[in-house]
Structure formats: C-alpha cells, structure tokens
Amino acid sequence: MRIGRSLTVVALIGFVALMLLPLYSMIVLASAPDDSDLSGLRFTGFALFDNIGEIMTDGRFPRYLMNSVLIASAVSVLDVAISAAAGYALARLRFPGRAALLNLVVVALSLTPAVVMIPVFVMLSEIGWLNSYQGLIAPFAASALGVFLVRQFALGIPVQMLHAARVDGASELRIFLRIAVPLLRPALLTVLLLQFLAQWDNLIWPLIAASEQDLWTLPLALSSFEGEHGIVYHLQTAAALISILPPLVLFSFLQRYYVSGLTLGGVKR
C-alpha cells in the first residue's frame, strides 16, 4: 500500500520533470551569453536579462509584441461580445430562423480553418484589407466555437428567470446585459481565453495576410528571427520566453473560469 503510493509519487514526479524539461531547456538557452553551447542542458552563464534587454531595445521586437497584444486582445474581446449576444439569442430568444441559424453555426464548427482560408483571403483582398490590422482581426472576431459554447451554457439559464425580469419591466437589452451576461461569465471568460491563446499562437494567417513587417505578430517574428549575422539562438529563445508570458499570466488569472466553463455545468444558484 505504502510502496504503491510512493511509486505513484515517483512516477508523477518523473512525468512532471519530463514536461518541464523543454521549459528548463528554454530558460537555459535564453540565459546563455552566446551560442557556444546549444545543448540546452547546462547553464553556461546567466545573461537572461541582458538578452531580454537587447531584444526589447534592438530591432522590431517591441513592435511585434505590441501587434500580438493588440490583435489577440481585439479579436478575443470582439469574439466574446458577438458570442455572448449570438449564443444567448440562439439559446433563449424566439425568432424565425433560429433553428436554421443554429445549424449553420454547427456546420461552421465542423469546418477546419484551412478550408476557409483561401476564400477569406480572396474576400479581404477584394475589399483591400490585406496588410491591415482589420484584416488580421475581422476574420476571427466571430467564432462558431464561441457562439456554440455560449449557447450551450445559456441553455442553463432558467426561462422563468428571464420571464421574471420581463414581468419586472426590463427590456430585452437590459435582461441580456444585467441578467444573462453576469450568469454567462464563466462561458464568456472561457471564450476570451481560448480565443486570446488561439490568436497569440496564430502563425498561418498573419503569414498569409500580412506581408508588411510592421504588421507582424510574435509567431511570425519568431519563425523568421534573424540577427545581422544569421540566426542567433540564445536571443531567439529569449524572445520566445517573453512571448509565453502574457498568455501564462492571463491563464493563471482565468483558469478557474476556464475549467468551470469547459464542464458546462449550467447556472449555479
């Protein structure tokens, strides 16, 4: 019994170590003063802050970081707003065509992003939105996943409660803002987090839609990180380390909601 438990603990520690190894390796490389040892296992020195300082002051990195923050924030906020309104309406308002619209959302859910990439590219090119912030934001500002997630969650809001608000004299907008949105908070924060992370990591779309370097985001910048004398690994790794910090901070704040949002438990009373 006791031996079994010890074995379990040892095995778990082993797994955790395995998971943390790449992160450790990343910190080692990002701290290296030069590219002399690329094994990523031994500290050859500790120049992490010098490296970060160099990245943030030299070159275009701050601009890429700002682009990423701007685009991921704009997309996730817009997506939350649209998902909240559409998901709530699909779950709890009666209007003609509701079932058809819901089916459309479910169909959209099943499409892989790659399938729609070229049509969206053509559309944006028609209206001249390539190489613009709106061209990087608009295609993701509404997501089928967000709408569907909120809709499923909104089914947990008792209809009676909405009727009670109507009898209280509230308008539909007031009911949405004062009753539905607060009750949907776990789902909305989940959508916010999912979409922020998705956009933060989005490489392919900026690669296609933003050929101008001023519009580049972190994944694009990291994938083509070059100094004056070719690729400088310790600097690239330090940049990558910076790039994982914002989502990490966001996630640590929101993971409580993220978990309860994914379990879709309905509205607690």
Add this chain to the structure above:
Amino acid sequence: MTDGIRVERVTKRYGNQVLFADIDLHVRDGEFLVIVGPSGCGKSTLMRIVAGIEPVSAGRVTVGGRDVTHAHPGDRGIGMVFQDYALYPHLSVEGNLAFGLRAHHVPKEVIRQRVADTGQALGLTDQLKKKPGQLSGGQRQRVALGRAMIREPAAYLMDEPLSNLDAALRVQMRAELIEFHRRTQGTVLYVTHDQVEAMTMGDRVAVLNEGEFAQIGTPTEIYEKPASVFVATFLGSPRMNLLDATVRPADTHVELTSGELSWRLPREALPADLPESVRIGFRPESVRLPVDTGTPAYELAATVSYRENLGNESILHLRDGAGRTIIARLPPRSGPRDGENATFQVPLTDLHLFGPDGRARWHGTELADDGQPLPWSA
C-alpha cells in the same frame, strides 16, 4: 384598481391545436382565486397569458380595469411569483427587489426607501446584502413576494410557487402566503395542481380541465356540490366512490338500484328528468359504521379487503356483493379488520347523482342546507 383580473373570451391555439377556446374568468378585487387542474390542462398557459409572457390567439385580458391584452409584461400592473421563485442568483436581495424599479427608472432615493420598506415588511432587513443562494427556503419566498409587491401591482400572479418544496416547508410557506394575502388584501390569481392548496388557500377555486372550467366556486361549494364527475373525483383524497345505478320511478318515491343495493329517495326531492342510468357518488368519509341519526342512510354490506391505518384515520378498501371496490374513511382503530364482513351506512344527504354525460344532476347536500324540512321528516 377596483376590478381585479378579467379574462374575456380568450382563445389559445398552437398551430391547429386549440388549448382553450373562448374562456372567461373574473378574479374579483382583493380575491384569492386558485386555478387547479391536472397537468396539461392549460392552467399555467392561462396564467402566462395574463402575465403577458404568452400571447393570446383571441380575446381580451384586463387588470385593474385596464385592457392589457397586448401590453408588455412589465406594463400590466402585475407582480408575479414563479415556481422555484426564479430569483436572480447573481444579485443580492436588495438587487433582486430593486431590479424592477431600476428597469422603470425610478429615482435612486425612492428605490432605496422602497427596498428598505419592503425588506422591513417581509422581515428581510438583515438579509438585504445576501445572495439568494445564502437564504433559507422561507426567506427566498419572501424575496420573491417582495419582488412582486415592491412595484405595488394591481394584482398578483402565483405560478405553483410551492410545488418543488419539501412537505414541511410547503405547509409553512402556504401559511405565509395566506397571511400575505390577509395583510395586503391584494388580488391574487394562483395556479396549482395541488388540491390541498386549492381547498385551503382560495376564496374561490376554478377547476380547469382540458381547456374548460369545469366549475368555479368556493372550496365548500366545489367539495359539497361538484358540478361533474371530474370535479368530484379530482378534489378529495381518497377520491369519491362512484357506482353505476338504475333509476326506477314509482308513485311516491324513486328507486335507485346498484348491484345488491337498492335506495329509495322521495320523489319530490329529485329532479323530474333524471335519466334512467346514473352514477351515484359518495365520499369515503360518508361511509360510516351504523349509527341512528334520524337521517335516512342506506346500508351497505361489504367485506374489508384491507385497511390502511394512517394514525389519525383509517382507510378501508371494501368489496361489496357485486365485487365493486368502495373506499371508506373511518376514525382510527374503529371498524372491522381485514377480511371481516360488516355493514356500513351512507347517509342520503351525502349522495350525489351524475348523469351519463358526467354532469351532476342532484346533490344530497342540497337537502341538508336549504333550510327546508327534510322530505322524510314529515
């Protein structure tokens, strides 16, 4: 605000299905009227039509004398208490009470005052900052009542507020609702499927069945003079005994025969146009052990199939000579045991006669309460 609630010739259709047609109901000012009926009879839909949550297909609804047929639920002058109360879980008690006032853009100072007054009237002053989840069942009901009354509505609608409570709390909350009505003298339309709530809470009871009011009257009227077999069997537990019987008129009396039973009733007491075949109804508490009270009572020889001792009373399942089951309700520890034969009595004044269409033709109770000497006392 002197007219209560009126439902006039209201029709509700879903597609081709008619839930009810040309239905009328008047809840008088200050009256507590209970709509009772089996599930699916349309009682909740009717209430939602009055509330404005459900649109009418045809007809008119007025509250406090004002036509509100097409008004928004918030502009009808009604306060509503929902099943499970439907409080806003993310708002404090204060927020729940103030929600309707805020929606109507009432000034902040007025809201604060009204919330304080309502909280005090309902004994919620110490709970105002709490969320509904932190309240007891009784406190939740009071918040729901407060939310309904804070806008001083012309009428209250209550949609099965007690149906999901446990038995003990239900009794307590029933008493609180009755007390609430006494104090506010408000017009209340109350929907339930629970016959105990109907009998104990209502000034009047409206029995709804398959989209029609089978009977509207005081609880006593409904219990003592049920208008149909449906009403007679829906209210009262255990339900009324019903026996098929044949009517044979003679010179001075009418003979009712049912199996081995033969009952003679004075001819002038009965309506002249009784059909040949009727159903006799009498409630379980009307079946009693023989006593001489001077009122003619009809004897019933039966075997006890089994008896249920409930402590405060005993329910006897009897089998008569024709093999029919008759339910009797007797005081505890009295009467025969399982398998024993016994003779019981059913007083004439407790009989009800129903026609083949199920409509009531005659109530023995009428003999007892019209003040006239009973026909057989001469």
